[in-house]
Amino acid sequence: MERRTFLKITASGLIMAASPLRSAFAQAKKYRFGFSQSTTLEPWRVQFNKDMKREADMHPEVELLISDGQDKTEKQVADVENFIRQGVDVLLISPKESAGLTGVTLKAIEAGIPVVVLDRNVNTDKFTQFIGGDNVLIGRAVGEYAVKVLGGPGQAKGNVVEIWGGFGTQASHDRSNGFHEIADKEKGIKLVNEKIDCDWKQNKAYDLMANLLKAHEEIDLVYGHNDPMAYGAYLAAKDAGREKDIKFLGVDAIPNEGVQWVNKGQLTATFLYATPGAEGVRQALKIVKGEKVPKTITLPTATVDKSNAMQILKENGLG
């Protein structure tokens, strides 16, 4: 009895919460895009969602539904299944992991929904389109930059710390492989640490770096697989009073984050890993209008250091 009363209250609350959403927007829009984001715990993912919403707002005929997988494969699979049931016009998905999301991607395709895979791929080629950056390319760019600042090709010398994002994500492996392709050619460059999974997190990188600083008297360069980890390492070095001796390289170049840190001289450089958010919405629009789209779109990278950081900040209204 009591619980029934309680649930009635909950139920009416839910209905009230849900109905304006549907009545106000659902009918007016022509196309519904369902976007399944893997997590919103990382700044890059937050920027990703922002880019996506900004682009969708420019097209009044588009209704963009965003779900957050909360870093769980199960949740993301359920999210996508819900989009399939709702019959969205295009499914955009940025998988947490390739293997876990492959099945549900195929399910969407079987249900006749075009699928645009963003950033991380799935283990099938039956999707409509893939948009993402090339992490190997970025890794190489980092490697070349590292060789340059450590003395140039042939003479480069120094102790390097590499901070891994996540062992389970291809991005981390690609960023590492690209880097080693270039850096391993230099005999003078030595990697001082074991592979340790820092899960893309600033605090974990701080702890790792704090330990490494105690164990190694000479560290010349830190390569973090993303900016927050490079920044975490910078903070650890700063707390140890050694930040001036070390160069910090990060990846992602989010304006209000990595680029700011480069501008302040905390990071030496960062390398743009553009979010596929805006491009994803543009391509999805092409798909629903029946235009032909390329199978793969690779987003370009760019080096951000002291020379151009200010300009990028100004372009983003942060300067």
Place this chain on the structure above:
Amino acid sequence: MGSRVYAEVLSTFLLRTKLYWSLLILLAVGIITSPVSSKGVNIFLSTGNLSDVLRQVSNNGIVAVGMTLVILTGGIDLSVGSIMALGSVLCAMLLTHDERTSATLLSFPVLAAVCAFCTAWGASHLMGLRDHAAGTKLSSAHRALATGLAGLVAALGAWWLAAAQVQSKFGVIGVLIVVPAVGLAFGWFNGLIITKGRLQPFIVTLAMMVGVLGIARVVAGQDAAVHPVYTGTNATEDFDILRSLLYRIVPVPGLFFLAVVVLSATLLRVTTFGRYVYAIGGNEQAARLSGVEVDRVKIAVYAISGFLASLAGVLYTAQYRQGKPDAGVGMELDAIAAVVIGGTSLMGGKGSIAGTFVGVLIFGFLSNILQLNNIDSNTQLVLKGGIILAAVLVQERSLGDLLGLKYLFSWRPDHSIAAHAHHDFSPQQTVTPASATERQLIDHPLHKGGSGQHLQPSNAKHDSN
């Protein structure tokens, strides 16, 4: 005793009205708020969606059933998430075959031996239990039977190992035997440390949670968070059975979940073991004094929990096509939440599998409804948290009490089995409010003592709410 048992089961199902009403109301909310597809179909009610929900809750549901048993004895099992993850990684590893798999398989005979030993131990103890209920001592015939069973299991394990070495691949039946056996072993270990080491279940299973996560990561490989099952070249097609749909509607993981629910509900209702579980949760000391072999039952309960967790791991691998060491992070909390929503008391001794089943469904449908309505994910978390809190409040102190409305809503069905334990299930009794005398019985679950008796008062307790 057959017909009485069925009457009990049936009446419990019918009488747990509060819980079922909440599920029905949630379903109604789902139907009302559901978006309608372009063909005019209510999406929430579509068979596809219902089938999705059943599949989505199956893993959590299976783990929650094991958790219910543990909580009924007054314990807690925090290691289920890690054991599930280990199960999923092991399963993925056994189904595929690469260099790393062969290396890991070399260390596998040790694991197999441990499992065989555990199974033998568990079997002989369960035999002992049943014997005890009959009022006799463990006979040598039973002992021999138990040893024989253990030998059989060991032989089976060895055979599967040989098969793995020769064929390079385990089949679906192989993983369904080996992986849950490993989970059972870890659960057994949990129970052993808790009972013989006299430690808090919270601490022991917490340690196990951390340790097994490490084992799962080692098994998955040095620097891989994921061990994929299907990479194109090494697909194990018969394994697809475990994630397929029957008649295009019923998901196989859901079937496993339903089977686990029915089997464990029967175990709790029909067997002496089930009565002991409630007795221990009601008053462990009293149970011990009246001759219940508390340690045995507790160990068995943790072993079952580990078994079910790793079975969920196999189904996880089937559904997501990967074995993942951190698949179960946070899983124990989801399971506990479902158990609590289902009306099982964290103090032990009170609750039921049917309640957990409904709790799992409530949780699943809630997520489904929120997602179908595209509610922001942060709001979803807030709402879910609120629901759990409310469920516990309602369970511990009825909302009527809280609002001072006790006398406005004084109609309360009497759920107790004690009230209609003598076949004659009359409507008059069902409208009797929980009386003081009944409470007294509840407080003294074993007031009659005597191990050979049916512990009716403790049964009365678990359905009194």
